[in-house]
Amino acid sequence: MHGTWTHRSCPKGGSPRINKKSICCNTCGNYISEGTKFNSRKEDAAGENYFGEQILRFYFKCTKCSVELVMKTDLQNSDYVVEAGARRNFEP
Numbered sequence: 001m002h003g004t005w006t007h008r009s010c011p012k013g014g015s016p017r018i019n020k021k022s023i024c025c026n027t028c029g030n031y032i033s034e035g036t037k038f039n040s041r042k043e044d045a046a047g048e049n050y051f052g053e054q055i056l057r058f059y060f061k062c063t064k065c066s067v068e069l070v071m072k073t074d075l076q077n078s079d080y081v082v083e084a085g086a087r088r089n090f091e092p
Helices: none
Strands: 014-018 022-025 037-050 053-061 068-074 079-084 087-089
Touching: 022 068, 079 087
Parallel strands: none
Antiparallel strands: 014 037, 022 087, 037 053, 053 068, 068 079
């Protein structure tokens, strides 16, 4: 089909995301470097906001062992917080 654009298929409720921080999986020790592309599921963090802006939580899988990793936006510090499954390589 000429002139049409098709979007890459993503999991339901998910979209392609780029990892903003370098993290290490707690299960297998795999390093996921900054700039790695992966599919993630996004949800609003219920009851959490910063000056009226909704805090977001992202769920994605380790690229090696497929365990679920969870990150949340930290709007106050313009950063992300790793909530589960991994740790930051360099904590600010």
